[in-house]
Amino acid sequence: MKLEETVSALISPNEALFEALRREFSAVSLPRNELVFSVGNVARHIFYIEKGLARMFYYNEAGKDITYEFFPENNFMAPSESFLEQKPSPYSIELLEDSELRLVSLDGLNRLLEEFPVVEKIKSHILAHFLYQANRRIVALQFQNAPQRYETLEQTKGNILQRAPLGHIASYLGITQETLSRIRGRK
């Protein structure tokens, strides 16, 4: 079970905790194109993606579909602000491949936190990890040009390039798909 492995890497293993995790995290297999969470709702779950690929996206003022982030297997994924603050999310999440997910509800997470205070550390770790990713993203968007950002993505999440459609990758990079196609062409 991938979730267990990820958790083990964060804290010293503990069988009682693992049992609780198995109890609180339900497993579900969903097909490609499934909308796992949709805009306007309050997030009621945190997901862990054991297999497959998902993307979180939003529609900008012009109504354009913009990919905010990709989540390949072995990652936690959630509209964090919506989930933690229990407010409506501007983002949706959809699957780009047939996927296997684990999900925990807010109640489930709170039970875990109460029973195993060490879970707060896992939470910190996950948040910190999200934050580092976001930081790198900002640096890239702030002062790299399009080919450099593509290069950066290739280095950090190379497999996404083969797995996600062009348009999604382009909006993730903050460019149009025509520009991305040209960048690819020149290499």
Next chain:
Amino acid sequence: MKLEETVSALISPNEALFEALRREFSAVSLPRNELVFSVGNVARHIFYIEKGLARMFYYNEAGKDITYEFFPENNFMAPSESFLEQKPSPYSIELLEDSELRLVSLDGLNRLLEEFPVVEKIKSHILAHFLYQANRRIVALQFQNAPQRYETLEQTKGNILQRAPLGHIASYLGITQETLSRIRGRK
């Protein structure tokens, strides 16, 4: 004491904890232009800025000084990844105004965490807050044009516009100072 107020807003107050905070967070007043932390070092402190204004910045490959973030009074501030993972930081922090800071060392923080497990919650809160900020930043940089980003900054951190020099604001927005000057001119 501002730090206490901020902490009180996050968890239910507790005099013993406050006393420990006073013990572990030293206070220091520093003048404008002071370099509080510099690139290449491993961060040994987390700062809380009670009064004044600071900025975190880095030099990109072209050697250009780029402002990554501004920290006005009543904010926690740190090269988080460097501090939490104890590795060298690509960022420096300098004061843009005479400031009053509180700072806690990693040891100090660990003592607090051990003595008051609830501090882990404060940590999660702070990380979550940083993450939300970063998320908004990414959305702005990903698909807003320069005037829109300026507008967004005006709405979210309007006072910075009067307090920080043009060049720093421009690099924060991912544009040149000439472009920023023109945006201001047209309004």
Next chain:
DNA sequence: ATACGATTTTGATTTATGTCAAAAATCGGG
């Protein structure tokens, strides 16, 4: 294997923003 729709590429043109240079305004120390 074929055909249709979706995705990607290519081309021509426009636009936003960068670059380089110099003038104007502002700031801070003596």
Next chain:
DNA sequence: CCCGATTTTTGACATAAATCAAAATCGTAT
């Protein structure tokens, strides 16, 4: 209060990337 240094503005031009349009390619269901 004044002067040199720094910061901001303005101008002319260059360039990266957007837009609009159409052609080519790919993937999938029949």
